[in-house]
Amino acid sequence: MRTVIIYSSNTGNTKKVAMAIKEVLPRGTEIYSIEKAPDPDNYDLILMGYWVDKGNADIKTRGYINKISAKTIGLFGTLGANPTSDHALIVKKRVEQPIEKKNRLIFHLLCQGKIYEEALNKYNKMLEEDPSNAGTKAYIENFYKALNRPDKKDLEYIKNEVRKKLNNMDLLQT
Numbered sequence: 001m002r003t004v005i006i007y008s009s010n011t012g013n014t015k016k017v018a019m020a021i022k023e024v025l026p027r028g029t030e031i032y033s034i035e036k037a038p039d040p041d042n043y044d045l046i047l048m049g050y051w052v053d054k055g056n057a058d059i060k061t062r063g064y065i066n067k068i069s070a071k072t073i074g075l076f077g078t079l080g081a082n083p084t085s086d087h088a089l090i091v092k093k094r095v096e097q098p099i100e101k102k103n104r105l106i107f108h109l110l111c112q113g114k115i116y117e118e119a120l121n122k123y124n125k126m127l128e129e130d131p132s133n134a135g136t137k138a139y140i141e142n143f144y145k146a147l148n149r150p151d152k153k154d155l156e157y158i159k160n161e162v163r164k165k166l167n168n169m170d171l172l173q174t
């Protein structure tokens with residue numbers, strides 16, 4: 001079983017998750033940032049990490065996904081929103097669509113990631129203009145919730161889920 005981890009990460013959240021997943025896999029498992037990603041045809045199992053950009057996987061991940069066919073794929077992603085929110089569920093479906101057509105998707109895990117600083121400035125400006133806007137207040141609250149994510153608990157959760165899934169499918173060979 002030739003396995004590779006590929007991750008796309010702008011500010012480091014998804015990279016943290018990718019590094020945690022590497023700990024679960026056999027020693028020497030290859031890991032690459034998307035910028036240095038090898039040809040997917042060299043592998044059987046591809047663990048693919050993305051960050052959520054405007055309701056979809058980031059553009060680099062989408063480009064890479066288009067090149068993959070007839071592989072076993074595990075997806076993981078980070079986003080600013082709550083991973084169990086409606087927004088997250090919509091994103092998941094959107095990301096899965098082009099993969100499921102041509103591949104076997106075995107898991108898709110999301111976890112919350114710190115939101116870029118400029119977003120807070122934007123929310124604060126919005127609140128200045130409309131101080132009673134509940135939606136903006138919720139954005140600000142969520143910004144602070146996400147501040148230290150992914151945290152240790154998130155990473156343990158992801159590791160456990162990946163370990164369970166790969167073990168159950170006999171894909172975790174040492």
Ligand SMILES: Cc1cc2nc3c(=O)[nH]c(=O)nc-3n(C[C@H](O)[C@H](O)[C@H](O)COP(=O)(O)O)c2cc1C
Binds near residue numbers: 112
């Ligand atoms: C341009 C931009 C667009 C984003 N769009 C979304 C979004 O639609 N939904 C969401 O939940 N988070 C969104 N985020 C937050 C990121 O998905 C989140 O911070 C992610 O963990 C970043 O991952 P990275 O550190 O690996 O780059 C966006 C961030 C940026 C910079």
